[in-house]
Amino acid sequence: MKIEDLYKLYLESSGVSTDTRKIKEGSIFFALKGDNFNANEFAEQALQKGAKIAVIDEEKYENEHFVLVKDVLETLQHLARFHRKQLGIPIIALTGSNGKTTTKELINATLSKKYKTTATFGNLNNHIGVPLTLLSMTSETEVGIVEMGANHQREIAFLCEIALPDYGYITNFGKAHLEGFGSIEGVIKGKSELYDSLKARQKTLFLNLDDPIQRKQLS
Incomplete structure (x- = not known):
C-alpha cells in the first residue's frame, strides 16, 4: 500500500x-x-x-x-513524515544531554497560552516516539513541540528527517550516553545534528550564548 x-x-x-x-x-x-x-x-x-x-x-x-x-x-x-508535510505548521525540536523533558514542558506551557499546541507526551523521544508525536497532531494544532533523544551518531539527524523542525534548541552537552557516543566530542557532534539540520534548511536556531560550545554555531 x-x-x-x-x-x-x-x-x-x-x-x-x-x-x-x-x-x-x-x-x-x-x-x-x-x-x-x-x-x-x-x-x-x-x-x-x-x-x-x-x-x-x-x-x-x-x-x-x-x-x-x-x-x-x-x-x-514514513507516514509521520508525510503527515508532518501536510500540516504546514511550525515545529520546535529540542534535544540535549539533560533537561529535555522539563524544557519541553516549559515551552509547551508558555506557548499553549496563545496557541493550540501538541507536544511530546512524557519522554517518548526516539525513533518510535517522534513519529507517534507527529501523528498525534491534528488540523487544530498550531505549533508542534518535539523532544528528540539519542545515544548514537545520526539518530538526531534521522529524527530531523522525519519531523523537519523549523526551530531548534539544545539544552546542554553533558556526559550522558557517553558509551554510545564514545566521547564528549561524540556527544557534541551527535546532539549538534539538530543544528546541522536547521542550518541546512535555513531554519532558526536558539542558542545559549553562555555555553561556549553553542557560541561556536555563530561562526
Missing part, C-alpha cells in the same frame, strides 16, 4: 496505536517488533479491541482488516 493511500485511512481514523492495551475505537494499530516481542501476533486482538485496521509485516497473519507492508516501523516513520 502506498503511503498516500495509508494516509487517507489515517485521516479517517481516530489515531494510531502501538499498544493493544491502549487501543482507541477506530484507530490504526501498528504491529511493531522488538528483541523480545512481535506485535504481529496481537494484530487480531487489536481489531477485537476496536482498531479499524492493523498494519503488519508478516504474511502468515490474514484478515481483511490487515494492511501488509514490508516493514511496520519504517511505514510508521
Whole structure:
C-alpha cells in the first residue's frame, strides 16, 4: 500500500496505536517488533479491541482488516513524515544531554497560552516516539513541540528527517550516553545534528550564548 493511500485511512481514523492495551475505537494499530516481542501476533486482538485496521509485516497473519507492508516501523516513520508535510505548521525540536523533558514542558506551557499546541507526551523521544508525536497532531494544532533523544551518531539527524523542525534548541552537552557516543566530542557532534539540520534548511536556531560550545554555531 502506498503511503498516500495509508494516509487517507489515517485521516479517517481516530489515531494510531502501538499498544493493544491502549487501543482507541477506530484507530490504526501498528504491529511493531522488538528483541523480545512481535506485535504481529496481537494484530487480531487489536481489531477485537476496536482498531479499524492493523498494519503488519508478516504474511502468515490474514484478515481483511490487515494492511501488509514490508516493514511496520519504517511505514510508521514514513507516514509521520508525510503527515508532518501536510500540516504546514511550525515545529520546535529540542534535544540535549539533560533537561529535555522539563524544557519541553516549559515551552509547551508558555506557548499553549496563545496557541493550540501538541507536544511530546512524557519522554517518548526516539525513533518510535517522534513519529507517534507527529501523528498525534491534528488540523487544530498550531505549533508542534518535539523532544528528540539519542545515544548514537545520526539518530538526531534521522529524527530531523522525519519531523523537519523549523526551530531548534539544545539544552546542554553533558556526559550522558557517553558509551554510545564514545566521547564528549561524540556527544557534541551527535546532539549538534539538530543544528546541522536547521542550518541546512535555513531554519532558526536558539542558542545559549553562555555555553561556549553553542557560541561556536555563530561562526
